[in-house]
Amino acid sequence: MDSPTSETTPPPAPVTGPFVGAIDEGTTSARFIIFRAGTDEIVCYHQIEVESIFQKEGWCEQDPMAIVNTVNECIAGACMKLVAVGGKVEDIITIGITNQRESTVVWDRISGQPLVNAIIWLDNRTTSTVEELLETIPNNARNINYLRPLCGLPLSPYFSGVKLRWLRDNVPVVSQAMEKGTAMFGTIDTWLMYNLTGGKEGGVHKTDVTNASRTMLMNIETLQWDPNLLKFFGLPKSILPEICSSAEFYGNIAQGVLKGISISSDLGDQQAALVGQQCLSKGQAKATYGTGCFLLYNTGPSIVHSQHGLLTTVGYQLGRKATPFYALEGSVSIAGAAFNWLRDNMNIIQNSGQIEAMASTVDNSLDVYFVPAFNGLYAPYWNQDARGVICGLSEETTSEHIVRATLEAVCFQVRDILDSMHKDCKIPLAKLMVDGGMTVNNLFLQLQSDLVGIQVLRAKIAETTALGAAMAAYKAVEGRYSMEAPLSKSGPREAIKPSINSTERNLRYQKWKMAIERSLNWETSSLPQGEREAFDGA
Numbered sequence: 001m002d003s004p005t006s007e008t009t010p011p012p013a014p015v016t017g018p019f020v021g022a023i024d025e026g027t028t029s030a031r032f033i034i035f036r037a038g039t040d041e042i043v044c045y046h047q048i049e050v051e052s053i054f055q056k057e058g059w060c061e062q063d064p065m066a067i068v069n070t071v072n073e074c075i076a077g078a079c080m081k082l083v084a085v086g087g088k089v090e091d092i093i094t095i096g097i098t099n100q101r102e103s104t105v106v107w108d109r110i111s112g113q114p115l116v117n118a119i120i121w122l123d124n125r126t127t128s129t130v131e132e133l134l135e136t137i138p139n140n141a142r143n144i145n146y147l148r149p150l151c152g153l154p155l156s157p158y159f160s161g162v163k164l165r166w167l168r169d170n171v172p173v174v175s176q177a178m179e180k181g182t183a184m185f186g187t188i189d190t191w192l193m194y195n196l197t198g199g200k201e202g203g204v205h206k207t208d209v210t211n212a213s214r215t216m217l218m219n220i221e222t223l224q225w226d227p228n229l230l231k232f233f234g235l236p237k238s239i240l241p242e243i244c245s246s247a248e249f250y251g252n253i254a255q256g257v258l259k260g261i262s263i264s265s266d267l268g269d270q271q272a273a274l275v276g277q278q279c280l281s282k283g284q285a286k287a288t289y290g291t292g293c294f295l296l297y298n299t300g301p302s303i304v305h306s307q308h309g310l311l312t313t314v315g316y317q318l319g320r321k322a323t324p325f326y327a328l329e330g331s332v333s334i335a336g337a338a339f340n341w342l343r344d345n346m347n348i349i350q351n352s353g354q355i356e357a358m359a360s361t362v363d364n365s366l367d368v369y370f371v372p373a374f375n376g377l378y379a380p381y382w383n384q385d386a387r388g389v390i391c392g393l394s395e396e397t398t399s400e401h402i403v404r405a406t407l408e409a410v411c412f413q414v415r416d417i418l419d420s421m422h423k424d425c426k427i428p429l430a431k432l433m434v435d436g437g438m439t440v441n442n443l444f445l446q447l448q449s450d451l452v453g454i455q456v457l458r459a460k461i462a463e464t465t466a467l468g469a470a471m472a473a474y475k476a477v478e479g480r481y482s483m484e485a486p487l488s489k490s491g492p493r494e495a496i497k498p499s500i501n502s503t504e505r506n507l508r509y510q511k512w513k514m515a516i517e518r519s520l521n522w523e524t525s526s527l528p529q530g531e532r533e534a535f536d537g538a
């Protein structure tokens with residue numbers, strides 16, 4: 001006999017297409033998300049963590065085949081869920097790719113197999129490569145900004161060109177393959193796309209302007225590989241992928257559940273979030289808080305060269321003939337990753353679900369300041385010799401204060417970047433769109449608003465990065481997608497306003513700057529003169 005509820009509640013209607021899929025391959029996890037086409041409505045998704053390998057101090061690698069397998073598992077998992085709710089996989093009209101940027105893969109053209117593990121963007125092994133490259137700059141200038149006019153970036157271990165040069169100099173199997181012309185280079189988008197479209201059996205070798213703009217090898221004006229940059233790094237052009245726009249036909253998927261479906265977009269994850277957040281006009285900015293934190297400010301079609309430590313990067317180019325939009329970027333290498341460290345190395349937390357509750361048990365951080373400069377400091381300092389410090393410890397300090405200071409560290413780093421953006425762009429930012437894994441934390445967003453003194457607007461959906469890739473893919477296929485107003489299933493953005501006064505804010509920021517001073521140039525082979533004498537005399 002039917003229960004009363006089954007008489008009154010009809011079974012849910014099966015979901016109907018068309019759909020657009022997005023692969024989001026982040027540093028911590030990969031996911032495949034299926035959106036209802038032309039909207040921000042998530043129909044289903046599947047997410048799996050990706051393991052990082054730490055072989056030596058400062059090194060961070062991932063297994064390229066594990067990345068491909070994880071993405072394939074995510075695709076299969078999400079498609080199963082789609083079918084379970086009555087949707088049809090053949091109604092996925094196209095997919096897009098978005099990815100952790102700068103991470104570097106080199107593989108063999110004949111076998112299609114990786115020659116080494118992927119060097120992840122966070123990896124710091126190339127500090128000595130940067131030193132060597134600085135020595136080659138004319139007139140003994142040793143200027144980290146020497147290449148900025150060409151590529152918009154300072155010389156730093158962060159970028160793919162430096163990692164590739166390290167591989168050439170240190171891994172014989174890579175240098176030999178480069179010489180023989182059998183090596184292929186790609187960032188994670190390129191590697192995934194090559195595998196999805198057939199691998200050694202005709203897989204495409206392409207990237208997009210946003211990912212290419214993070215290699216130090218692409219000319220920021222021509223959007224092509226630059227012969228002078230290739231000469232500086234001593235790298236052959238034959239290993240590089242073709243640079244395409246962020247929204248166009250890339251190729252068809254060769255096998256698996258999505259066989260025959262096209263790939264129509266490719267964007268670095270931070271640029272995809274800029275699109276997904278609808279920051280499509282000059283002057284709009286967003287911050288994404290994941291493993292790292294990345295603040296991008298849309299500068300429209302103009303290239304703005306930062307005088308204050310920010311990066312000039314391509315924001316997006318939505319179609320072969322579309323005007324490229326540029327962005328100023330402030331990159332913070334350690335944001336959510338600091339909590340992974342508190343969990344895995346310090347045992348202070350067991351999972352990220354505890355962070356907000358723990359930090360809320362105390363009213364403040366009790367004057368504790370944590371600079372998590374594990375692999376140097378990125379924007380605006382670009383100090384590869386900085387290392388982490390925790391200052392202001394007292395007998396009263398508890399784990400809760402340290403957890404709260406870790407949240408505040410991310411907020412202060414964003415203040416550093418906003419101050420630089422203000423100096424570069426002259427106009428102070430009135431509000432900041434935010435997204436990413438850390439933004440589920442309400443206390444964190446309040447602290448962010450308090451410590452920078454502006455309104456923070458939480459994204460309507462958590463998956464803005466994937467949404468940006470899906471929007472770009474749909475635009476490539478349909479052309480008519482209204483980027484300014486996607487059909488939105490969710491309400492207005494939640495606004496968080498500052499709750500402390502500027503005197504308190506500025507006082508706390510001064511303390512942060514003192515903590516920063518203590519972290520800079522820590523990694524040094526020789527002690528400064530005065531300190532060495534004091535030590536010798538002891």
Ligand SMILES: Nc1ncnc2c1ncn2[C@@H]1O[C@H](COP(=O)(O)OP(=O)(O)O)[C@@H](O)[C@H]1O
Pocket residue numbers: 026027028029289290291292335336337338339340352353355356436437438440441444
């Ligand atoms: N409630 C939380 N509070 C603070 N940080 C969090 C919270 N939940 C997750 N995180 C952090 O967010 C990061 C994961 O965010 P995500 O956007 O998925 O990263 P990615 O795109 O880099 O893979 C992790 O480093 C984790 O420590």
Ligand SMILES: O=P(O)(O)OC[C@H](O)CO
Pocket residue numbers: 026027028099100101102121268269270290291292293
């Ligand atoms: O993995 P995420 O989301 O922190 O992003 C990594 C960045 O793309 C690195 O530049």
